[in-house]
Amino acid sequence: MKKKIIFIIIIILALISVSIFLLKNQKKEQPIFDDYLRVPINYSYSSTCYPAGEIMDVIPENKCCENLNELSIIDESFSGCQFMSGITLCSDCGNSICDFGENNCNCPSDC
Secondary structure (H helix, E strand, C coil): CHHHHHHHHHHHHHHHHHHHHHHHCCCCCECCEECCEECCCCCCCCCCCECCCCEEECCCCCCECCCCEEECCECCCCCCCCECCCEEEEECCCCCCCCECCCCCCCCCCC
16 A cells, blocks of 8 residues: 555656656747837847847848848737738747747747
């Protein structure tokens, strides 16, 4: 009887340990919005290109730096993948890290 109880306790502790490990290593989306306030666009950016994590207006003279992608930004006031128009995020989507602004809609390979 004691062996059964000890075995059950060991199983429970193992399950708890696995659950904690999975929760800590879970990929999390990095939202652009924080309490419904959008991160401001850096209009005074002085470089020739926008680095990873910068939000920019979609106009011909704006571009992301080399090896970065322009990602659509999700409007989080709606459910699902509702993309915003007129702005984009420079991102290194595809690096296996769910970075700022990336989510399962605009960068499923990382998130």
